[in-house]
Every structure is written in structure tokens, then in C-alpha cells.
Amino acid sequence: MDEFELIRRFFSRHSDSPLLVAGVGDDGAVLRPPAGRELVTVIDTMVAGTHFPTCMDARDIGYRIVAINLSDIAAMGGIPRWMTLALTLVDADEAWLDEFATGLYEAAGEWGVVLAGGDTTKGEQLVVSVQMSGDLAPGTALYRSGAKAGDTIYVTGTLGDAAAGLGRFAEGESRDYLARRFARPTARVAAGRALAGIAHAAIDVSDGLVADLAKVLEASGAGAELDVHRLPLSQELLDAVGREQALQHAMGGGDDYELCFTVPAPLLPAGIAPEVTAIGRIVPDAGLVCRDGDSVVPFDDTGYRHFR
Amino acid sequence: MDEFELIRRFFSRHSDSPLLVAGVGDDGAVLRPPAGRELVTVIDTMVAGTHFPTCMDARDIGYRIVAINLSDIAAMGGIPRWMTLALTLVDADEAWLDEFATGLYEAAGEWGVVLAGGDTTKGEQLVVSVQMSGDLAPGTALYRSGAKAGDTIYVTGTLGDAAAGLGRFAEGESRDYLARRFARPTARVAAGRALAGIAHAAIDVSDGLVADLAKVLEASGAGAELDVHRLPLSQELLDAVGREQALQHAMGGGDDYELCFTVPAPLLPAGIAPEVTAIGRIVPDAGLVCRDGDSVVPFDDTGYRHFR
Numbered sequence: 001m002d003e004f005e006l007i008r009r010f011f012s013r014h015s016d017s018p019l020l021v022a023g024v025g026d027d028g029a030v031l032r033p034p035a036g037r038e039l040v041t042v043i044d045t046m047v048a049g050t051h052f053p054t055c056m057d058a059r060d061i062g063y064r065i066v067a068i069n070l071s072d073i074a075a076m077g078g079i080p081r082w083m084t085l086a087l088t089l090v091d092a093d094e095a096w097l098d099e100f101a102t103g104l105y106e107a108a109g110e111w112g113v114v115l116a117g118g119d120t121t122k123g124e125q126l127v128v129s130v131q132m133s134g135d136l137a138p139g140t141a142l143y144r145s146g147a148k149a150g151d152t153i154y155v156t157g158t159l160g161d162a163a164a165g166l167g168r169f170a171e172g173e174s175r176d177y178l179a180r181r182f183a184r185p186t187a188r189v190a191a192g193r194a195l196a197g198i199a200h201a202a203i204d205v206s207d208g209l210v211a212d213l214a215k216v217l218e219a220s221g222a223g224a225e226l227d228v229h230r231l232p233l234s235q236e237l238l239d240a241v242g243r244e245q246a247l248q249h250a251m252g253g254g255d256d257y258e259l260c261f262t263v264p265a266p267l268l269p270a271g272i273a274p275e276v277t278a279i280g281r282i283v284p285d286a287g288l289v290c291r292d293g294d295s296v297v298p299f300d301d302t303g304y305r306h307f308r
Numbered sequence: 309m310d311e312f313e314l315i316r317r318f319f320s321r322h323s324d325s326p327l328l329v330a331g332v333g334d335d336g337a338v339l340r341p342p343a344g345r346e347l348v349t350v351i352d353t354m355v356a357g358t359h360f361p362t363c364m365d366a367r368d369i370g371y372r373i374v375a376i377n378l379s380d381i382a383a384m385g386g387i388p389r390w391m392t393l394a395l396t397l398v399d400a401d402e403a404w405l406d407e408f409a410t411g412l413y414e415a416a417g418e419w420g421v422v423l424a425g426g427d428t429t430k431g432e433q434l435v436v437s438v439q440m441s442g443d444l445a446p447g448t449a450l451y452r453s454g455a456k457a458g459d460t461i462y463v464t465g466t467l468g469d470a471a472a473g474l475g476r477f478a479e480g481e482s483r484d485y486l487a488r489r490f491a492r493p494t495a496r497v498a499a500g501r502a503l504a505g506i507a508h509a510a511i512d513v514s515d516g517l518v519a520d521l522a523k524v525l526e527a528s529g530a531g532a533e534l535d536v537h538r539l540p541l542s543q544e545l546l547d548a549v550g551r552e553q554a555l556q557h558a559m560g561g562g563d564d565y566e567l568c569f570t571v572p573a574p575l576l577p578a579g580i581a582p583e584v585t586a587i588g589r590i591v592p593d594a595g596l597v598c599r600d601g602d603s604v605v606p607f608d609d610t611g612y613r614h615f616r
Contacts, residue, residue, distance in 0.1 A: 004523075021346060022449065025527075027383035027512060028350035030449045033341050038329060041424055043392040043439060044335035047431040075335035084351040086394060086437035087332060116349055123355040124433045129394035131351060131439040141330065141338045215312075219334075 001092050003120045009094075010101040011085065015114045019081055029116035031082055037135040039300070041071035048126035052183075053169040054108030058096045060174075060183040061128065062103030068206070069132040070111060070182055071257040076206040077196025078134030080111050080189060085118035088127040111189055140197030142261070147201035147220035151262035151282040156188045156275050158234040160210055160246050163253020177236040185257035191276070194269040195261055202261035208254045214288060216262070226251075226280040228292040251299055273275040309400050311428045318391065318404075318409040323422045327389055337424035338391055345443040350380035356434035359478040360491075366404045368482075368491040369436065376514070377440040378419060378495030379565040383512040385450040385504030386442035388497060393426035396435040419497055448505030450569070455509035455528035459570035459590040464496045464583050466584050467517055467543040468554050471561020485544040493565035497586070502577040503569055510569035516562045518607055522596060524570070534588040536557075536600040559598070559607055567591030 001009070012024045021030035033039060048054050054065075066083065073080040085104070089097075094155055108115060113132065126169050165182030173179055190202070195202060203212045209231075217224055231250045238246050262282050283289075290297045320332045329338035341347060356362050358384050364434060374391065381388040391411070406407070416423060421440065423597075436571075445523045473490030481487055496512075509528055511520045517539075525532055539558045546554050570590055591597075 020449070021452065025451075026451050027380045027510075028348045028386070030345040030384070030444075031349060032446075033347055035343070039339040039341055040336045041339060041390065041392060041441070043394050043425060043427050045394045045396060045427045045429045045437075047429050050430055071336045078336070082349065084439055086439070088353060088355055088435050117351060119351050119353045119437070121353045121355050121435075122358055123435055125431055127396050127429075127431055127435045129353075129427070129437050131392055131394070133349070133441075136338075138340075141332050142328065161443060196597045202335075218417050227373075295343055 001094065006092055006097065006120055007118065010097045011115060011118055013105060013115070017112070017114045017304060020114050020116060023114065023116050024118065031116060033298060034135050038138045038141065039133055039135050040073060040076040040078035040141060041131065041133045042069055043129060043131040044068050044072060044092050045127060045129040055169060056174065056183060059101035059103035062100040063107045063184050065128045065130045066104055066107035066292035067185045067187045068257060069130045070107065070189055071185065071204040073132055073134045074187055074189045074192030075202050075259055077192050077202065078136045079193060080113045080132055080134040082116045083108060083130050083132040084116055086129040087118065088121045088123040090124065090126060095172055136196055142192065142196060142199055142202035144201055144216045145205050147216050147222050147262040147282045149222055149282050150204045150264065150285040151200050152278050153213070153224060153262050153280040153282065154276045154278055155205065155209070155232065155258050155260045156191050157186060157258045158204065158232045158237070159256050159258060160232050160249030160253050161237050162255035163194065163249040164237055164241055166255065177241060182255055185255065187257060188259045191259055191272055194272045195263070198267050199261040199263045202259055205256045205258045205260050206254055208252045209260065210251045210288065213260055216260070217286065217288060223285045224280055224289045225283055226288060226290045227295055228290050230277060230279050232277040257300045309402065314400055314405065314428055315505065318405045319423060319426055320412060324363045325420070325422045328424060331422065331424050332426065333541065339424060342443050346446045347441055347443050348381060348384040348386035348449060349439065349441045350377055351437060351439040352376050352380060353435065353437040363480065364491060365457045366407035367411035370408040371415045373436045373438045373493050374412055374415035375493045375495045377438045378415065378497055379493065379512040379570060381440055381442045382495055382497045382500030383450060383510050383567055385448055385500050385510065386444045387501060388421045388440055388442040390422050390424045391416065391440040391465055391498050392424055392484045394437040395426065396429045396431040397430065398434060401541060402519040424450065425449070428524050444504055450500065450503070450504060450507055450510035452509055452524045453527035455530050455556050455570040456523050457590050458572065459508050460569065460573045460586050461521070461532060461570050461583045461588040461590065462586055463517070463540065463566050463568045464499050465494060465566045466540045466545070467513065467564050467566060468557030469542050469545050469562050470563035471557040472545055472549055474563060486548060490563055493563065495565060499567055499580055502580045506575050506577060507569040507571045510567055513564045513566045513568050514562055516560045517568065518559045518596065521568055524568070525596060531593045531595045532588055533591055534596060534598045536598050536605055538585060538587050540585040
């Protein structure tokens, strides 16, 4: 099976999207962008053994690389539309490719995203990049830089599950709730769309809440107070590791792909309320103060950074 | 140096393109597409040791990954506009990164392409992917599938230089004409733009003329006669390897990134003529016949295919 046959067999599913003029199979794809909109574009790479355990199912690898790109689109407030795939394989295992493609199309299909093109190469290590584009109304993109003193800080979903879930793989468990939260993050596309043009700042929590919030604060020239006792923790996480470790995961663990955003409280879109939690506020003075009830708690910036 | 510092230092050059609303440094970039145009999107990966010699200069690696994406945009007839970068590094060597970024911006700058975003990761092997987008007038994209019997087949530039040039690296020579033709392919963007809406079919010669022309013939349901004695060969190539080997490289070697296109002869755009050569014609019956003067010459499909 050469690379052309591989692309034909696994990555050429038909799409009837009106936003796609021509897809996989030529030198490039031709897209028809919605009129009068801005585009948002993102790209994310996963390296086997660095970003996910080498034992992870191919189907989950395919799902996850799409989900983390959807998450970036969501953090910008965009509607995801098209994606391209750069896949570097050690070998062309057909069963693996079939599963990988199934997961990839599954995640893309949840939001109607079209695989428009790609490139398949051979290397010494599995490296998967997806580039995704979407659209939004001009001027409504969400940036890290707009947080203002007085804003309430919110997060979607629960935090810390993915960090604990990653640990589950090392224990040989890949199917329980926490492991699934790592392998199949929930991209908060609907929340991002509801917040476009409304939230002052947004980021997706990929490196850890403290590290990612710090990026918002630096870009916005502001500080924050975090109410640690308000951090949303799943019952599964609490049961598995207890409150103290759960908070460590929630603050310092990465890979949750929840949205963290700031908004003047009265502007919070009504429909978004059930899945978001207020966890603190933006303050004028730089720095991050974490409070657990009445006491200030110390913390480390334990966000994950390559090359450090 | 962590990944954020790395991106700030090497990949955050300012752009004043009116087509870029927000670039590197957030969860995604925001683009302002030209009104009333279709978009073309491509992605290409280079793996060290597979797609280029590991001894190749970082500056040439950066130049080449952009040039081969420009070539795909050209083959579609588009105007290149924006690109994103997925860079998997073995380590974060500052001198290497500085050179790589210099070559990357150099190639992009030749066509005013903006680096809009990227992702930098750590792996066991250097893997570089660039995704590029451009735009074109609706309905003018060039495909592989439109060749018609009676069309003349043209190529831009000269063929076979890159295949011989790749061999030069193995001999420890990376600076002569042929080696430069491998390391710094000339993306035929102007030719592609001139042909948009005019040529019946187009492809860029990355896997070798015979292999790439075969893709056009298959997609178009047609055949071709190739006049081997008309293939454009550089004097440097002829001097280096002689005519027989030069023809082998021209027909079977890859990496030239010249455009091969078919057009009814009267429609050839006037300005394009000096840099293109007529090399054959499309015929109704499937298959490819190669003629060298009056004799039919045998050939192999020696195009490069991963995983074969």
C-alpha cells in the first residue's frame, strides 16, 4: 500500500458540505468561505510518547488530535469548518489506520468539520498534526488579551480529570472515566461560539489552569484572584485521588481542554450557565493569588512546556 | 528556552498584511479573506532523512518547506496568502532555529505570505509541516482531472536537476547549481496564477514527471505521448551526468517542483512562454507513450512513493 492508496482508502470520505468545492485527491483543496466572515486558523501536533501514551488506541489518537484543534477554534470563538492532516507514520498498518481514521472522522463529524486535504509521510516516530480553520463574524474573535479588572473568571466543565486520566494509562487502565477524559477531551465549541463578541478574554486549558490563566493575565496586563474552593472537580476525580491531589491536578495538570474565560458577570450568555463555573475575578494588580476559603494557598506554575 | 519563548524569539515577526487580523501568539490566528474569492489550502511535510539529507542547512530546510507548499498553491492556480507551521524538533538549538526561521521567512516573503500561527513540539526526529492557504477567483482552480485529447503538455523550467542535486549532497557538495535546485526549488506561483481558469489540468512535479503525469492521465481518463527529446534539461545537468542519465532524472526523478500542465495550444498565456516547454500531447487512449525522435522508448514509473 503506497501513500496514494492509503489516502484513497482511509482519508477520502465523501463530503457534501457546500463550503467545500474540491477536497482530498489533488494538489490542494478548494474551499468556499462563508461571505462576509473572518477566518480563524489553528494547528496542533501530537507526538507519540510525548503528548499521549504510546499504548493509546488509534481511534482515540484520531479523535484527540481533532478535538484539541476544535478546542483552539472554540477558544477563539469560531465555528469549525475545514481541516487538513499531516500524518507521519512509522509503518502503514491497515488496522491501525482504519481505527485512526474512524476516530478522526468521528470527532470531525460532531461539528460538521470536513477533512479537506493532507500529507502522509514515513518517519521514525508517530507524529500527527491537524490544521483547522473556521469562521466568525468580523471583530468577534476571542483573544487572551482583553481581560479587565472586575471581570469574573469562568471555566467550562471540570478540571483535573485529564491529568489524573493520563496517570491511569500508566496503570494499564484506559477505559475508565478519567482515562476517557484524557483520550477524548470535550471541545467546548458551543460555549466558544456563545461567547464570541461577548467574553473579554478566553483560552483553552491545555497546559494547566494556572499556566494558561497566567498567559491571559500577561497578555491583558492584569492580575487575578482564584477561588480554589470553587474549582469544579468531578466526583470521579475526588473518589480516585482525594481533594488535595484533585486540586493539584485542577490547577497544575494540563490536557483538560476546558475553556477559561473572563466576562463582566451580567453578560454571561444564559444558555451557557449549566456547564460553567465562576472561579475567581480579574484584579488590576499583576500576579495570581489563590484563595482556599479564607486562606491564601501557595502554588507552582506547573504548566507543561516543551524544551524546558 | 521553553516553547513560548522559542515562538516569541523566532516565529513572531510583525506583518502589516491587511489580510491578517491577528497572528502568532494566541490560541489561533484571525484572517480576513479577500471578498468573493474561493480559498485553496495545502499541507506538506518534510521528515529529516526521508525528504532531505540530514546534513542540509537549516536555512534551506526552512526555505524548502515553504517553497514546496507554494508549489502546491501554484499547481492549483492560487495566490498564496497565509501559512501555519508545525515544527517537531529533537532539541531547541538556537543557532539552528535562527537559520531555519530565516529561510522560512525568506521564501514566504518572496510571495508576501504571512506566517499566521504554529505549534512547536519535541520529538525523536525533525519533522516539519507547513499548511498554506491562498485564494483565487471562483471556478478558476486548476485540477488534475481536466486534461483533454488534443491538449499540449507543457512544463515550466527544467527537469531532473533536483534528482541529480540530491545526489550531490551524498558527495558532500551542497552549494553547486544542482544541489541548490534540490534545496531551494523555484515555486512557479506566477505561472500558476497565469494559468488559473485557462489550463485544463495542472500538477507540480514532486514525485517525477512520469509518475505525476500519470496522475493527471488517470484523473482525466486520457493518455499522452511524451516527446522525450523535447524535455527541458539544464546545461549543468547535462554536463554533470550526460544525456541518458539526465533523461532518467527528468522522467523518473522527483523534487523538481516545476509545473506540468495541459492547455489547448492557442490559449497559452503570452507572458508565460519563455519559461515553459511543450513536451507532448494528450491523446484519447489511456497510457503513456514516450518517443525519443522517431523511436518509442521504454520507461519505468519510478516516482517516489512512501510505504511502497
